[in-house]
Amino acid sequence: MKQQWQALRAHQSEVGTKSIAGLLENPARAAEFSARHGDMLFDFSKTTLDAKALSHLLDLAKQADVEARREAMFSGAKINETEGRAVLHTALRNLNAAVKVDGEAVMPPVRATYARMAEFAHDLRRGKICGQGGAYTDVVNIGIGGSDLGPAMAYLALAPYADGPRCHFVSNVDGAHIHDTLRGLNPETTLVIIASKTFTTIETMTNAETARAWMAKKVANPAAQFAAVSTAADKTAAFGIDAARVFGFDDWVGGRYSVWGPIGLSLMLAIGPAGFDDFLAGGADMDAHFRHALPSQNLPILLALVGIWHNQICGYTTRAVLPYEQRLTRLPAYLQQLEMESNGKRVSMDGADLVEHSGPVVWGEPGTNGQHAFYQLIHQGTRVVPCEFIVTRQGHEPELAHQHLLLVANCLAQSEALMRGRTLAQATEIMAKKGLTGAELDRQARHRVFPGNRPSTTLAIPRLTPFALGQIIALYEHRVFVEGVILGLNSFDQWGVELGKELAVALQPILERRASADDKDASTRMLVEYLTAAPNA
Ligand code: F6P
Numbered sequence: 226m227k228q229q230w231q232a233l234r235a236h237q238s239e240v241g242t243k244s245i246a247g248l249l250e251n252p253a254r255a256a257e258f259s260a261r262h263g264d265m266l267f268d269f270s271k272t273t274l275d276a277k278a279l280s281h282l283l284d285l286a287k288q289a290d291v292e293a294r295r296e297a298m299f300s301g302a303k304i305n306e307t308e309g310r311a312v313l314h315t316a317l318r319n320l321n322a323a324v325k326v327d328g329e330a331v332m333p334p335v336r337a338t339y340a341r342m343a344e345f346a347h348d349l350r351r352g353k354i355c356g357q358g359g360a361y362t363d364v365v366n367i368g369i370g371g372s373d374l375g376p377a378m379a380y381l382a383l384a385p386y387a388d389g390p391r392c393h394f395v396s397n398v399d400g401a402h403i404h405d406t407l408r409g410l411n412p413e414t415t416l417v418i419i420a421s422k423t424f425t426t427i428e429t430m431t432n433a434e435t436a437r438a439w440m441a442k443k444v445a446n447p448a449a450q451f452a453a454v455s456t457a458a459d460k461t462a463a464f465g466i467d468a469a470r471v472f473g474f475d476d477w478v479g480g481r482y483s484v485w486g487p488i489g490l491s492l493m494l495a496i497g498p499a500g501f502d503d504f505l506a507g508g509a510d511m512d513a514h515f516r517h518a519l520p521s522q523n524l525p526i527l528l529a530l531v532g533i534w535h536n537q538i539c540g541y542t543t544r545a546v547l548p549y550e551q552r553l554t555r556l557p558a559y560l561q562q563l564e565m566e567s568n569g570k571r572v573s574m575d576g577a578d579l580v581e582h583s584g585p586v587v588w589g590e591p592g593t594n595g596q597h598a599f600y601q602l603i604h605q606g607t608r609v610v611p612c613e614f615i616v617t618r619q620g621h622e623p624e625l626a627h628q629h630l631l632l633v634a635n636c637l638a639q640s641e642a643l644m645r646g647r648t649l650a651q652a653t654e655i656m657a658k659k660g661l662t663g664a665e666l667d668r669q670a671r672h673r674v675f676p677g678n679r680p681s682t683t684l685a686i687p688r689l690t691p692f693a694l695g696q697i698i699a700l701y702e703h704r705v706f707v708e709g710v711i712l713g714l715n716s717f718d719q720w721g722v723e724l725g726k727e728l729a730v731a732l733q734p735i736l737e738r739r740a741s742a743d744d745k746d747a748s749t750r751m752l753v754e755y756l757t758a759a760p761n762a
Contacts, residue, residue: 226713229285230537230581236278237538243273245644245678260522262514264687265696267524269531271644272611272680273539282530283520289711291526298706299516301326305479305717306574312717313475314482314702318508318695326477335474335486342472342490343498345452349416350389350497357444358413361390365406366491367432368420369396372454374562375484375698376420376492378555379504382694385552385621387495390416394491395436398428403435412443412450419453420488422480424460427726433464454487479717481562482702500691507695515703525703531682532708535611536585545603546589548615549636550689556615557589560701567705567716574715581712584705589613593635604642604675612681614640615697619688636683646677 248254249270258270258279274282297304301311301324311326320336345354352360366376377394380387393410395403417436421429440447452470453461461471472487484492485508493501515525535541544564546557568584590598592614603610616636620629652673656666684700686693709716734740735753742753 226285226288227580229281229288233278233281233285233534233538236281237273237534240273240275240278241539242678243275245271245273245680248273248275249644260524260527262518262524262696263510265524265693266683266685267527268683268685269527271640272531272534272682273678274531274534278534279521279530282534283526285533285711286520286526286530286707289713291707291710292520294710295516295703295706299512300324301331301477305477305715307715307718307720308476310717311477312479312482313477314479314485315508315512315699317474317478317485318505318699319512320505331475331477338472338474338487342487342493343501345470345472346389346490346493346498346501349494356414356416356450357446358411360414361416362414363393363410364390364416364418364491364494365393365395365410365436366418366420367395367403367429367436368418368454368488369426369428370562370566371480371483372420372422372426372429372488374481374555374559376489378553378559379484379489379492379694379698380495381555382550382552382689383492383496383500383504383691386500386691389495389497392491392495395432396428398431400435403432407436407439412440412447415440415450416494417451418491419451419455419461419464419466420490421454422456422474422478422483422488424453424455424457424464427729452490454490480719481566484698496691503691504695507690507692507697508699509695510692511696511699511703515699525700526707528682528700528704529707529711531611532585532704533711535680537581537712539609541585541609541611542582543586543588543610545595545610545612546587546615547592547595547612547636547639548589549592549632550615550617551591552689553615554591556697557587559698560589561587563701564705566719566722568709568712568714569721570712570714570716573713579712579714583712583714584708592639593632596635596639600639603679604646609679612640612643612679614681614683616683616685617687617689618685621688640681640683642675642677643679643681644677646675646679647673649674 255270259266259268298312299315301313303309303311305312313324316322316324316332320339322332324331348354349361355361373394373396380392393406395406419429419433437447440450444450448465451466453466454472455461456474456476458471458473472490474486478486485505515523520526546560548556564584564587570583571579573579603612614636616633649670652670653666656670661669706716735742736757742750
């Protein structure tokens with residue numbers, strides 16, 4: 226692989242400064258540097274990638290054995306080597322798959338749980354299953370990380386399809402979160418879902434206790450208004466949740482990949498089993514594309530290669546995800562976990578230090594809001610931020626179609642502005658027309674220069690349906706997978722979150738003044754002192 230990395234670096238030093246606008250003067254470029262799958266269009270022509278760079282990148286993917294690793298993942302091999310686990314979230318969206326782990330067929334229990342979930346959702350939505358005060362009006366999902374971000378993001382994204390109970394999501398251990406969420410809800414018509422793969426996560430279990438106490442104030446049998454989603458049946462039973470309301474899954478579903486199964490229960494309750502099936506079908510459709518399309522036409526592979534080009538080769542350390550779709554407001558946060566928890570590693574699978582940098586910092590906000598906030602830096606800051614735009618042809622509000630066109634115009638304008646920029650000569654001409662002259666003209670013009678040649682990609686889809694959302698999430702999952710394989714790391718563990726958890730457990734008794742802070746560093750001792758001082762002290 227060393228040879229491929231070197232070839233890419235050598236090539237980047239030749240083409241890295243090439244003008245993207247100049248490249249696009251080639252009339253074939255837009256078609257050649259874009260790919261389609263079904264109705265989806267991925268345009269990466271507004272980057273400095275040229276044919277040679279792409280061919281080196283495809284070669285890199287080949288040398289990394291992406292295709293063999295991909296088949297290993299789909300077939301149930303234990304590719305999460307540090308935890309000795311298979312990685313089979315793809316099986317959750319392909320219920321007819323015949324997958325074995327350790328020689329055992331894993332799908333029969335998955336199908337059985339799915340059938341129970343669908344029946345539960347169906348019965349709850351039509352009022353057959355109800356709370357002490359009648360049909361459920363509200364569902365509170367208590368979970369964090371992958372047990373929150375997926376369903377919370379998808380619930381907002383698919384609001385036009387939600388015709389079930391209202392869903393609320395509590396994740397933070399900050400009591401303000403659960404306090405503000407429960408305020409105004411009626412315990413008698415609220416279902417609480419405790420979503421935790423391990424059923425040990427301190428934030429989730431603390432919030433679960435708070436919810437139970439809240440419920441107990443008004444409901445005679447609070448446990449009857451709880452459901453749980455977890456791999457730990459013993460712990461859900463110990464919490465007092467009826468086994469009929471517990472939906473289990475296996476350790477081969479990573480937290481950040483879990484929205485497709487029982488962790489998606491709140492979403493299924495909101496949009497109904499049929500809508501949820503469409504969501505799964507979108508994911509399965511992207512899986513099939515990922516498995517069978519040629520690498521040069523393969524959306525997840527191309528997205529990954531553009532990512533590697535920008536991060537490892539060009540040295541751009543962050544990546545902005547900018548959906549021009551208000552309902553994807555939580556997508557950047559979802560992708561932050563997906564990408565940074567998966568590929569934010571420092572050693573390769575065999576424990577050696579990584580040769581290349583790990584994954585980028587992922588961040589973003591929906592357009593056009595971001596335009597009036599941080600785009601200033603994207604356009605004129607000294608560092609380059611590759612931007613990944615997402616845009617839909619059609620909204621869900623036909624009466625507001627003119628607003629959707631304005632949204633689309635803004636999205637296209639941003640990628641064009643990033644690419645074209647504005648030269649000093651152009652800025653000077655504009656300011657001269659306003660009557661400025663001499664040194665002041667020069668000074669003012671210089672503030673209005675945009676360097677341009679800033680790369681972006683655009684993912685365009687017809688409409689944000691459950692199917693399309695499924696495609697998008699699976700697209701990004703596989704992109705992360707391909708990047709991880711190329712970097713040689715394990716995308717499926719998350720040891721980096723452990724140390725802070727352990728230290729928090731040790732700090733709690735110190736904050737409660739039950740233990741001494743003497744063995745803590747001076748900074749921590751000072752902060753403990755400050756934070757435990759009597760109010761107004
Ligand atoms: O702390 C990280 C993490 O383990 C995530 O990977 C996971 O999604 C989240 O915590 C929640 O874990 P659980 O579902 O076990 O409560």
